[in-house]
Amino acid sequence: MDSRLRYWDIRHVSGEHTGIDIDNGEIESAGVTFFSKAIIRALGPRGWGIVAVSPFDPDDKGALRDYLLRAERAAVVTAEDVVLSDAPDRKLLPVPPMKEDPNCVSLEEKGALLMQIAEAAKVPGVSNTRGTYTERVEDVYFLDSSGHEASFSTCRSGYSVMAVAKQNGTMQMGYVRDHSIDGLNLRGRTEDGIKAGTRAVALLNARAAKGGRMRAVLDPELGGVFAHEAVGHASEGDLVKDGASVLKDQIGTAIGSQIVTIIDDPTMHAFGFEPLDAEGVAGSRTAIIEDGILKRFLHSRETLAAVGNGDVGHARAMPGDLPIVRMSNTYIAPGDARYDEIIEECRDGILLGGSRGGQVDPGRGVFQFNAEFGYLIEGGELTEMVRDVSLTGEILSTLHAISLCGNDLTMHPGYCGKGGQSIPVSDGSPHLFLSEAIIGGTGDA
Amino acid sequence: MHKEIISEIIETGLSSVDEVEVTLVSGESVSIELKRAIAAHAGESHENALIIRVIASGRIGSSGTSTLSEWRACLDSAIASSHLAEAVPWGGLPDPVSLTGDPMVFDSSIRTDPDIALSFCNRLLEGASEYPDAEVVGGGAGLSLGSVLLANSKGIWYEEDHTSVSVSLETIADQSTGFEYDRSFSLDIDPFEIGRRAAELASTSRNGVPIETGTYDLLLSPIAFSGLVASLLQSAVNGRSVHMGRSFLAEKLGKVIGADHLSVIDDPFYPGGLGNCRFDAEGVPSRKNILIEDGVLNSFIYDLKTAYRFGKESTGNAQRGGLGGGVTIGMHNMVFRGETMQEPGEGRCISINDVIGAHTANPLTGDFSVEVQNAFIMEDGIIQAPVRKAMITGNIFEMLGQITGMGPTPRRVGSVIVPPVRISGMRLVG
Numbered sequence: 053m054d055s056r057l058r059y060w061d062i063r064h065v066s067g068e069h070t071g072i073d074i075d076n077g078e079i080e081s082a083g084v085t086f087f088s089k090a091i092i093r094a095l096g097p098r099g100w101g102i103v104a105v106s107p108f109d110p111d112d113k114g115a116l117r118d119y120l121l122r123a124e125r126a127a128v129v130t131a132e133d134v135v136l137s138d139a140p141d142r143k144l145l146p147v148p149p150m151k152e153d154p155n156c157v158s159l160e161e162k163g164a165l166l167m168q169i170a171e172a173a174k175v176p177g178v179s180n181t182r183g184t185y186t187e188r189v190e191d192v193y194f195l196d197s198s199g200h201e202a203s204f205s206t207c208r209s210g211y212s213v214m215a216v217a218k219q220n221g222t223m224q225m226g227y228v229r230d231h232s233i234d235g236l237n238l239r240g241r242t243e244d245g246i247k248a249g250t251r252a253v254a255l256l257n258a259r260a261a262k263g264g265r266m267r268a269v270l271d272p273e274l275g276g277v278f279a280h281e282a283v284g285h286a287s288e289g290d291l292v293k294d295g296a297s298v299l300k301d302q303i304g305t306a307i308g309s310q311i312v313t314i315i316d317d318p319t320m321h322a323f324g325f326e327p328l329d330a331e332g333v334a335g336s337r338t339a340i341i342e343d344g345i346l347k348r349f350l351h352s353r354e355t356l357a358a359v360g361n362g363d364v365g366h367a368r369a370m371p372g373d374l375p376i377v378r379m380s381n382t383y384i385a386p387g388d389a390r391y392d393e394i395i396e397e398c399r400d401g402i403l404l405g406g407s408r409g410g411q412v413d414p415g416r417g418v419f420q421f422n423a424e425f426g427y428l429i430e431g432g433e434l435t436e437m438v439r440d441v442s443l444t445g446e447i448l449s450t451l452h453a454i455s456l457c458g459n460d461l462t463m464h465p466g467y468c469g470k471g472g473q474s475i476p477v478s479d480g481s482p483h484l485f486l487s488e489a490i491i492g493g494t495g496d497a
Numbered sequence: 498m499h500k501e502i503i504s505e506i507i508e509t510g511l512s513s514v515d516e517v518e519v520t521l522v523s524g525e526s527v528s529i530e531l532k533r534a535i536a537a538h539a540g541e542s543h544e545n546a547l548i549i550r551v552i553a554s555g556r557i558g559s560s561g562t563s564t565l566s567e568w569r570a571c572l573d574s575a576i577a578s579s580h581l582a583e584a585v586p587w588g589g590l591p592d593p594v595s596l597t598g599d600p601m602v603f604d605s606s607i608r609t610d611p612d613i614a615l616s617f618c619n620r621l622l623e624g625a626s627e628y629p630d631a632e633v634v635g636g637g638a639g640l641s642l643g644s645v646l647l648a649n650s651k652g653i654w655y656e657e658d659h660t661s662v663s664v665s666l667e668t669i670a671d672q673s674t675g676f677e678y679d680r681s682f683s684l685d686i687d688p689f690e691i692g693r694r695a696a697e698l699a700s701t702s703r704n705g706v707p708i709e710t711g712t713y714d715l716l717l718s719p720i721a722f723s724g725l726v727a728s729l730l731q732s733a734v735n736g737r738s739v740h741m742g743r744s745f746l747a748e749k750l751g752k753v754i755g756a757d758h759l760s761v762i763d764d765p766f767y768p769g770g771l772g773n774c775r776f777d778a779e780g781v782p783s784r785k786n787i788l789i790e791d792g793v794l795n796s797f798i799y800d801l802k803t804a805y806r807f808g809k810e811s812t813g814n815a816q817r818g819g820l821g822g823g824v825t826i827g828m829h830n831m832v833f834r835g836e837t838m839q840e841p842g843e844g845r846c847i848s849i850n851d852v853i854g855a856h857t858a859n860p861l862t863g864d865f866s867v868e869v870q871n872a873f874i875m876e877d878g879i880i881q882a883p884v885r886k887a888m889i890t891g892n893i894f895e896m897l898g899q900i901t902g903m904g905p906t907p908r909r910v911g912s913v914i915v916p917p918v919r920i921s922g923m924r925l926v927g
Contacts, residue, residue, distance in 0.1 A: 099536060
């Protein structure tokens, strides 16, 4: 379209977002919003010029030309010599078929199904429940200056249920969520409500954990957060390129114990699946760490060209936002230890379960995350439940401390924030035994 | 043209519901992003959004769209949404009042000019070069202009323009990182100082020493304090959380919940405040609300729906951004005040610039354990050594009672305004 540009692309996403909020048995709000957003990127003689528009009208044929001119003008002030790697694989991965298309279920019915889950959380001792349903239908269109054109649709939906239990002036909460890329997941899920309610009540009588250095077991959900926060972010090619990752210059080095293999796989049919990344490239399974050795980084076309070592197809974006290097489905590969062997091997320590979120400083190589609950491990057996327990540590020393990997990998869906963009991901792990961990807690016991 | 469409939306809506409210948000921005110390991206954005809320027999429905011309689908969706919502004893949208004064978050000299953004980036880098051992990892500068138009079927027609300027810089020295930023509605920010400070943090945090596990006095920077305390305290005084039984503070109105010199005020008229406004997202005139006064919990905050439902009065705290185009309850500017002390105070304390994982605190009880970022051991106000790694553990509500003093100069951290805060008796795990 314009010969002075070395490259350009447009990614237009339109769709609908549905939300239902049930507070203590009443529908607080339920509705649908509509969006149509586009991002246009153009590579001038040096760096990127970018135009983001909302709304974008795909029928306005002059609009793209106008936005490209604007992007070209914007790029004039840039000074970085951006080079793009080749992207050979551009074939759309098939979107997993829907078991039940949420589009075919009325808002009323979704509200009623969510109500069942939220009401199930009202076990004795629970004083408040909340249920939330979100659904995002996205129709994606991509075109670049090489003439590569692609379009696909996805529908991501899911719910969360929260219960608050109260007793003698103290309060605790239990929380269960599930998100899906292959259809409505609201039917037959009242068990999750009961689980949230039961956990909230159980936590009322749990003591606060005592912090310090100790042996620890992470459950698959928290182990997945570890894979994501501690390793996944530090392996993102943009952070490596800009010097903001503790893993830069570490390819080929043993950065963890021999039993640790960590993979990011956008082709897996889990919540972080992408048929095509935000640069129009098909994703591939990337083994970041194999048998303790750092092997590959996650890349966009730009960061692969700058850094090397790894795979393209990991650039993702919210509608109307700039593609950046992101994870998709990230997990620690299963080993061969059974769960009871892991608890037995830990002997005296703590089990951390569930996740209240986490954060990492990839440059410093330090992470922090919080479990939803824990259990003391005494004499190789689970004993008392504890609450408000967290884990911090240095990425590299914690990877070396992984002494056993279970055989029970499970994935958990969620959202990951970076650069102001929140995108769907999943992460997972088998049960992990850490020979030393830094545990945080407010208790004395 | 917009005026006619908005009038048409209200008129059309009124044929099937009791009340209609329309919000039109528009904005444009320019920004430049640095990768290392080089301008890598330069861009602009143009954004419009239409939000419609309708009320029928106390049931509130909402919808939104980015495409103004598709307002009929949006209105239909809002009406359908109202059919599902539980009814509340609704007392009506607000009537118009005459708003005095000029827009409070607007500087007419601001233009979305990439050259200004570029000059800010250059000043950031000049500031950072004061510490040559710190490398720039990234950062950038941006300028934006926007407007909000709120109209309702009671005759409200309020318009407010706003501007924003922001800069940030991220640095690294060996494995020690630094980050600093500022945002304002006017050109009063100092990019050189932001760049200098980001580099200083990375440079001076190098060669950290281990710290013994134990009890310490902390000096929390405005960033660390607001990260830990602000969102949790905000949700604990949110009227909906309070009446739904999800707030730690629900039963504590009139009781002592903090140090006797601590006051927290939601002030929509704070000079330079980013959350300043004359009316909230529902058109209720903004007002100053004293939340905590001399350590005593004084009030909660409400939007119209929650207020009507629980027999209270809206405090003008409705905010856009709720699910499906709805409103939520939020603060304008959360201003913390306390006894002024000489900063950082006498004796030994650990000065903490930021924390990792502030959002992982228990949102109900306030229990937390987070990792410190850019922390220093101080003795009588003199830095002795940086701390390599340490975890603070405690409870945010208990911490409010352990505040011993505040520095003389408040800082704006987003919509939180707070000086450095000294807190006694906090546990650090080394």
